[in-house]
Amino acid sequence: MAFLLQFRRYALPFRSPVRTAHGQWAKREGLMVRVERSTGEVGYGEAAPIPGFSGESVEEDETAVRELGDRLEENQWTELPAELACLKQALAAAVENATDQKNPAPGLPGDYLPVAALLPAGQEALLKIPPLLEAGFRIFKWKVGVGDPADELGWLDELCAILPEGAKLRLDANGAWDRRRAERWLQRCAERPIEFVEQPIAPSMRGADDLLLGLAADYPTPLALDESLAGDGDVERWLGAGWPDVFVVKPALLADARTSLARLAAARATVVFSSALETALGAQSALRMALAWSGPARAVGFGVWPLFADRRFDGPATAPFIDRKEIDRINPEALWNALN
Numbered sequence: 001m002a003f004l005l006q007f008r009r010y011a012l013p014f015r016s017p018v019r020t021a022h023g024q025w026a027k028r029e030g031l032m033v034r035v036e037r038s039t040g041e042v043g044y045g046e047a048a049p050i051p052g053f054s055g056e057s058v059e060e061d062e063t064a065v066r067e068l069g070d071r072l073e074e075n076q077w078t079e080l081p082a083e084l085a086c087l088k089q090a091l092a093a094a095v096e097n098a099t100d101q102k103n104p105a106p107g108l109p110g111d112y113l114p115v116a117a118l119l120p121a122g123q124e125a126l127l128k129i130p131p132l133l134e135a136g137f138r139i140f141k142w143k144v145g146v147g148d149p150a151d152e153l154g155w156l157d158e159l160c161a162i163l164p165e166g167a168k169l170r171l172d173a174n175g176a177w178d179r180r181r182a183e184r185w186l187q188r189c190a191e192r193p194i195e196f197v198e199q200p201i202a203p204s205m206r207g208a209d210d211l212l213l214g215l216a217a218d219y220p221t222p223l224a225l226d227e228s229l230a231g232d233g234d235v236e237r238w239l240g241a242g243w244p245d246v247f248v249v250k251p252a253l254l255a256d257a258r259t260s261l262a263r264l265a266a267a268r269a270t271v272v273f274s275s276a277l278e279t280a281l282g283a284q285s286a287l288r289m290a291l292a293w294s295g296p297a298r299a300v301g302f303g304v305w306p307l308f309a310d311r312r313f314d315g316p317a318t319a320p321f322i323d324r325k326e327i328d329r330i331n332p333e334a335l336w337n338a339l340n
């Protein structure tokens with residue numbers, strides 16, 4: 001059965017610019033889609049490609065959705081080019097919501113998701129961590145490769161010294177290091193409470209895959225793939241390569257996240273679900289996949305809210321756990337209307 005298709009493009013400023021190894025990021029751009037059956041069922045989805053991540057851009061998504069016109073067949077999203085993974089995911093989610101409204105989260109669900117707190121890059125992390133510990137967080141993510149490595153390694157020791165028993169740090173280099181720098185960091189991370197080091201090497205670096213596999217084999221601290229997983233095909237490729245450590249899955253960036261997650265589950269892979277800094281609309285569908293994940297529940301990388309200058313687009317305020325009820329409370333229709 002066909003759907004009426006609509007879309008709205010957005011550009012939403014962050015409350016404060018997001019600082020990464022790639023520089024400052026001031027506003028989130030993307031689009032929301034809405035589908036409606038002639039019988040009245042409605043579903044929503046969000047396409048929010050990350051600039052520089054996979055090559056997909058909001059402009060391309062907008063062009064493609066305009067070309068679809070105002071009518072969408074149920075499985076038409078599968079015919080879009082593979083490069084438009086975020087848009088495919090958005091249309092698939094919208095169709096699924098409209099088709100299966102009573103049971104939006106199949107699988108064996110939990111009721112809570114543990115959450116990793118995002119620390120600011122640099123020395124500021126040292127000031128932010130005590131109140132977060134007080135609030136009950138035990139997993140912290142710290143962006144590295146942003147400032148001078150000697151400074152950052154010093155702060156790493158100070159951060160580790162503050163952590164109580166059982167608490168852990170995730171480091172995210174966003175591909176900023178070369179082999180030597182990665183090795184220096186991984187030597188320092190051994191015997192420290194580091195849960196994993198995310199994307200030490202950029203996927204675009206020559207021989208990156210072999211280098212990542214080599215580093216994962218040579219050092220005791222687990223590594224995590226994030227930028228290396230820009231689409232469903234990358235998940236397949238790394239499973240095929242026998243990646244031994246963590247897969248950071250941003251469901252928003254996978255055209256067919258359900259199939260990729262089924263493959264990861266079958267391989268008993270370690271999966272960490274993560275935000276793509278999408279609005280609460282896209283986050284709702286990603287968090288439902290995290291709830292339905294059958295493997296061990298690692299803290300999700302959704303400790304991002306408040307995120308937007310306009311609070312209506314935020315998910316539940318960051319806390320050590322996200323309750324299923326808070327995820328169910330996100331109202332896609334209100335977010336769609338807020339773009340009007």
Ligand code: MG
Pocket residue numbers: 172174198199226227248
């Ligand atoms: Mg990352």
